[in-house]
Amino acid sequence: MSKIRMGMVGGGHGAFIGAVHRIAASIDSQIELVCGAFASSAEKSLASGKALYLPEDRVYPDFQTMFEKEAQLPQDQRMQFVAIVTPNHMHFPVAKAALEAGFHVLSDKPATLNLAEVKKLKKIVKETGLLYGLTHTYSGYPMAKHAQEMIANGEIGQVRKVMVEYIQGWLSEPETEDNKQASWRTDPSRSGISGCMGDIGSHAAHLAEYISGKKITHVCAELSTFVEGRRLDDDGIVLLKMQDGAKGTLQASQISAGEENNLTIRIYGEKAGLEWHQHEPNSLQVKPLTGPMQTLRTGLVDGVKANRGTRTPAGHPEGYLEAFANIYLNFSTAVRDFADGKTIDPQAYDYPSIEDGVRGMALVQSFVDSSASDSKWFELEQLLAD
Amino acid sequence: MSKIRMGMVGGGHGAFIGAVHRIAASIDSQIELVCGAFASSAEKSLASGKALYLPEDRVYPDFQTMFEKEAQLPQDQRMQFVAIVTPNHMHFPVAKAALEAGFHVLSDKPATLNLAEVKKLKKIVKETGLLYGLTHTYSGYPMAKHAQEMIANGEIGQVRKVMVEYIQGWLSEPETEDNKQASWRTDPSRSGISGCMGDIGSHAAHLAEYISGKKITHVCAELSTFVEGRRLDDDGIVLLKMQDGAKGTLQASQISAGEENNLTIRIYGEKAGLEWHQHEPNSLQVKPLTGPMQTLRTGLVDGVKANRGTRTPAGHPEGYLEAFANIYLNFSTAVRDFADGKTIDPQAYDYPSIEDGVRGMALVQSFVDSSASDSKWFELEQLLAD
């Protein structure tokens, strides 16, 4: 037995999310980074590879070369899956090429630049039969998983209300050229049809559906661009209708001055309410109809999904990197089992799949379409047809 | 000099809000309860008056008798203003009668049962030239007042976003006959056209406008009745457009299981964000664009309005009753100054006025109308014409 071998496209020097993916991959000692095409130039790619102590012959000038060469290596040496950590507009071409070359894909979100692309990608995933995962990080937290299990087990009764918000303040002022993060995220050609809603509203939507177990069916959205000259939305507020009569709100913002990465979800059922804050991820508040509020804690619950993603005893806080690592852990377990010939159901392995990717792109599209419309409710169904 | 003399209509035994009004009136030793018509029967009224140590001849069988008899007393003995603490449908007739008999009015909210009534009431207030105040309690908290002053002074820059929510869980199940509070609040004939939005959504709207200094101009509302058989809404979610391009959300609920009286407001400007929670009312969080979050505390700020309503040094928490008392303190100061011949501007005395009453009723109407409509935005202006 050996570690699962991973390649990486993107994520060179200075790319925040590349380092995060590498840490997430390495934490559990189950995955080994064996190769990469880290940057848009061969030179930069090589420099990044060196800093990561990779042998030079496994650092490639571009992803096409990487997939071609890796495919030629002996089976017990070549990479088994590729992590895609490029800007959004490259997600689709890289994923497509990887799958067609026979490699599993674990992609940063969003799955693609737009809804049309993700539908194509879904077909390719199906045709190749390979594994595809999406790093919707926030559903990787143990207490988010536990909330999901509690609701699935009926512990709060029928879900009535979902309130999810993802609030940041870092784009409160016009982005400057030297802020690499800000600049591509507000550029439609690299980021897609939406800024704030695509970047973080989509995380909020995924988390809301993941935990509540209810799909969003209708949206009524108002997207805004508060900073003058910005080309994409920097704020969005949305009313939601969900399956089985549940309703809710989704709010995302990048101009909420002073907020860091404030993702909060509250779900109310007939019997109890749940509240979870990403800023303090190891607590899950349970508020029953009668009786005192209870604070469940990472490491002290008996949920299967939560505990599979918990590495330390209660009171030794785990955070964002461990949540990210949980997606890597679950996906790499699937890769290992796939290699052993097992059939893989992403839900059973508890990682976001191409289906989540399609829903994510459709939701972002629905926010944009609804915001442009004078009608109150926009039905999501119309976007989901193949 | 003597204390300001107050009469009370409603608020007999077992009426939660009557006791709150009496405590609020008595805290600062500026107001004396001198008479009352506390209940719908003469007998019950008398029993309540006795328990309050009032002389029998100042306890009246009904409000008409009270206003008539009190008006006949010498000027230095008769009541100066009446506190109205009846169910909603009685607010208008009692206020009308009091004003017409020459007494100032401090009314529990909502001002009236509906928009038509409040417009009539506004005319009566103007015609009589008497004082009218409304107990929108939550703007009575020192830190809510301080937030208002900070924004008015430009300390957070131009307001962009307002997020206000008022979440309770006590109506998560069908109300029973013996819950007096629940039963009249969900009865349209006594409560008005809306349940949750009228009862607490209106508080949230008032607080949002009070603190932000921006009026709501358009609403997009979705009201729900989650509990089967209930005749009024028990939940409402609203998108807001406000003056000068601000946007926001207003959420109110009485079926959010496990929530007590969770009124929270967050306001984001170009330079900073503010956050205030009624459950911990003595802290106001200020989140600047750069630099650390600051926690301002009751008793440690130098705001005029906040400090006028602060009775203890920092670290000696004040609460709901003191917030309520601040409305009484400010209103009774106006009554005293009115008696001295001064002109009274409610805003300068910092108590909610008939104008706030009109806006409140219009907002509740707008939530109901918007919820019934397929169009996205409902313009408030159309309801405000006299």
Place this chain on the structure above:
Amino acid sequence: MSKIRMGMVGGGHGAFIGAVHRIAASIDSQIELVCGAFASSAEKSLASGKALYLPEDRVYPDFQTMFEKEAQLPQDQRMQFVAIVTPNHMHFPVAKAALEAGFHVLSDKPATLNLAEVKKLKKIVKETGLLYGLTHTYSGYPMAKHAQEMIANGEIGQVRKVMVEYIQGWLSEPETEDNKQASWRTDPSRSGISGCMGDIGSHAAHLAEYISGKKITHVCAELSTFVEGRRLDDDGIVLLKMQDGAKGTLQASQISAGEENNLTIRIYGEKAGLEWHQHEPNSLQVKPLTGPMQTLRTGLVDGVKANRGTRTPAGHPEGYLEAFANIYLNFSTAVRDFADGKTIDPQAYDYPSIEDGVRGMALVQSFVDSSASDSKWFELEQLLAD
């Protein structure tokens, strides 16, 4: 039936604690302030009386005159108890004179200037058979009362550990002449043998004994004066032995920069721990050995003592003034029942008594004596003999 009639000694203009006592007395409409000797000069006393809307003939130049004249009034007019709100050195002479003139006493703490005085006072209380109460405010909070009841009911099992701390920062710098509060509190002739420990350490000790139900038996104290030139301690740290093998720590400080009025108590038993913070007084955290932490809330527990002192529904925060009012409420109930000929047991009425006064003075003495000693443990018993 009429309200209980109260007189006041001290508490004139600008005296923080005088206003607090008056608010506490008035909140529940059970007590009427009928007379006072508010200041050390007749002129100032009169001015204060006027501002309180008292008739001139019930405002006295000094406490001796007040007790003499009030005793001559008809029984249904004269004051029934006196509230003592002077600096510490006057507590004993005023209480003595009041009791000897036939009036019940409710005194601000400490009971007297020193241990010798309080022992004399205890004799006078016993001899006169009158009521004596002490305003140890912090045990007036509903959740402190509920913690006391839970422990008395065995809900946390045998008490093992008590951690109490009362931390302020307002004396971090040398006091100036114009800070009236600071100046008398750091003057031994007016404040007593200890500064910080007498002022707030005594509150912490009382709360620890009240809630835990265990008396302190031994102390090991280190008192410090961090600010140069100050004549009394401004900080104290103490190890405790308590009844039945419990141990603990008591910390009090007035030089903990940036702290407001941070009184926190944690008590651990064999089955659970409890935690309560005065800054957020409406929550009581219960931490069982197994199972999640629970947050009990004012208004949502079924404790007799807690609910007797709760005026609003859950989520409408009560604070310091209401805690103070609970002592007035309980004491005035005892005064009323005493007048009806009942026998009064202060514990049953749940107000701090002369016994608590004696313990308080002995504890402060023990802190001072222990701090001056090289031996580790100082036994409290030796100070408690009559």
Place this chain on the structure above:
Amino acid sequence: MSKIRMGMVGGGHGAFIGAVHRIAASIDSQIELVCGAFASSAEKSLASGKALYLPEDRVYPDFQTMFEKEAQLPQDQRMQFVAIVTPNHMHFPVAKAALEAGFHVLSDKPATLNLAEVKKLKKIVKETGLLYGLTHTYSGYPMAKHAQEMIANGEIGQVRKVMVEYIQGWLSEPETEDNKQASWRTDPSRSGISGCMGDIGSHAAHLAEYISGKKITHVCAELSTFVEGRRLDDDGIVLLKMQDGAKGTLQASQISAGEENNLTIRIYGEKAGLEWHQHEPNSLQVKPLTGPMQTLRTGLVDGVKANRGTRTPAGHPEGYLEAFANIYLNFSTAVRDFADGKTIDPQAYDYPSIEDGVRGMALVQSFVDSSASDSKWFELEQLLAD
């Protein structure tokens, strides 16, 4: 360039702390686990090595064999340092053997079983000139580091008070045989002369000295064993004198029912107070004498030490594993620089050294000795002579 090569002694299957060390070593992709002697039997060691995907020839039956064989490997293949993660009684013999075989040592704490051993170890470290680090995890948190830098820079003025507490509840009941953790930690032959104070009191003491910059000079301790039949202390409370007139308290407990891993430190200086909680490690509260409390956050401060140990942007919480990783990162940087011929000062590289190890053992000894004494103050100096 290649990764730093690490070996491990102890930390086989089921050993909580072994997995933690491996995660901490792997997070930053700077260290590679190349060999190990993971358990007390060759068979178990091999099983553990296999699960870690190590080649069989680098998994050894015992540490002696490992050091001997590794020393014979070519310099670019053999391990460079050993991580010691055995029970306490093995720390000294393994560290001694490793150093004498020419390997750097990174040891779990405590450094040794007792004070005599650590003094010997210090000599060996000096004689070999090799690097020795100690994993006092909690000083690895960015905000703990930032507090240290703030105080060193004079930002809170002269330190007056230190309040540190490390409170757990997991030993509230008698340990059972099958709780491996509990059983060795309460066995004097494997754990040393103290239970609670050795296990976690020593962490608290290290953190207090690290952040405050003041050494403890005198202690007055009371150790207790609350659980019947337990052979070592399960609770300790200590008064502290520190350098330059600072005073404080140190409290550690394993019988505080319901507490997880509650390590909290508060330090008050002449100008401000600081407060940090391990349970919410990404916030550091700064409480100035005047002006509002500020909340500093990981990722938003400009401290050198803090930022060297921060991997994610603000609002993406880091936790215990990252704090642990910071010690590995700093130590491995020193190992790399040592190999390049640089002189290594542990303080400059910001990892706990053999000096901290000696102080830790002396402090634990002082707690035990002071607790057994009737004198108030025990001077630490007497234990520190070589």
